[in-house]
Amino acid sequence: MNKKILTTPITDEDLKNIRIGDIIYLNGTLVTCRDVAHRRVVEGGIPLPIDLKGKAIFHAGPIVRETEDKKYEIVSIGPTTSMRMEKFEKQFIEKTGVKLIIGKGGMGKRTEEGCKTYKALHLVFPAGNAVYAATKVERIKDVYWTDLGMPESLWVCEVKEFGPLIVSIDAEGNNLFEQNKAEFNRKKEEQYEYISKQVGFIK
């Protein structure tokens, strides 16, 4: 199977045949963007200092080292729980024109709507693999909003074959985690019935 690689700037057309469960890789610009940055853009109405149109954001808080020549180097970078950004993501997509939202775990209804309406994807980078991910970052081009501290700053990264990225919400609004959840919950009920019959320790 060929590696499916998306390169920024990404267009609506690029996302047309991508479905939930697919694995893709990213070339181009990836900007870390998480809790407070989302809040600033959506609630505070503060414009981002970087144009995200056609680009990708990463729900991530990296460990960054300052090198001797006053440049930055990513030591470890990995996704954080995307669901924390659920409250803001739809409006964030609308306001910024961002095409890929990369994070960890699923996102909800509003993000589904956002992905469908404005043509975007939510993808999962297997979390906890932060050194592996760091080796796919070629360089840090810029950093903004450093007042938020190391994890929450906007680190603008140039990445090469960044992945594996698993599509969790596609541009049609299909949601892999929601589909899985229905199955998980059904199995959970079965297990509860089975286990609860065997733990009557209070007699």
Added chain:
Amino acid sequence: MMDKKQQKEKMIELMSNFISLVSYKLPDDVESKLRELSEEESNQLAKTIYKTMFENQKIAYKLKRPSCQDTGVLQFFVKCGEDFPLIGQLESILRESTYKATKETPLRHNSVETFDEFNTGKNIGSGTPSIFWEVVEGSDKAEIYTYMAGGGCTLPGVATVLMPSEGYEGVVKFVLDRMTSYGINACPPLLVGVGIGTSVETAALNSKLALMRPVGSRNENENAAKLEKLLEDGINAIGLGPQGLKGSKSVMGVNVVNSARHPSTIGVAVNTGCWSHRRGKITFDRNLNYEIHTHKGVKL
């Protein structure tokens, strides 16, 4: 013979190195369990994820970099002998070791002062790292668990107090519900810690102590061990898979730690450890000779 100041410096040096080690190398029990789970896995997507995980751990160890970027708020569980020479200095030693390891490894800055809402930039703050004590009579050793839990696997943490009429059936429901709601996003395969006690704080502490117990160990109480096995098999049957993206299994294990309860209450708590369960155990004797129990063959 070292004086107290030199002893303190030596222990800070050793503990700082130990914290770094825990950030880039998983304990032996976790490593071998992950290996076992990946070998049993049949789902193709899950296999790809396991492959990425092993590759990551290999590079992290080689480059001596934190294998996960979220190196948590450091927690220490200390069993300190009453005659351990640095017993009075231990809190400041652990605090300074955390700061030193943060600068040198480097670890992420994860201490945000609440209400003032600013990151101290040092990874230490009011009450962080958190240190939990047990003092042992007639011992001159210090046994220390170091634990790095990221935000992701801290988030499912939950405690409640059940009525006895809800019984252990209520405990089962409480644990299972948490797995399919928050557990999915907490980086499975998880190590699940279940604490049973009287109230929220006793249950909560037990649930975290449960995560210090090795993967594959069993509670000494027969009924508690039975509950561990039932929950482990049950959660596995749900098939969360690595990253909650489906797979053959869901957990590395379920550990229960229990204490006595008030007749009118059952306190229960759940804590989860992610697949990257960065726990280390080290014991110092009175001369600061050390033994590392969780990472065999590693020198500091």
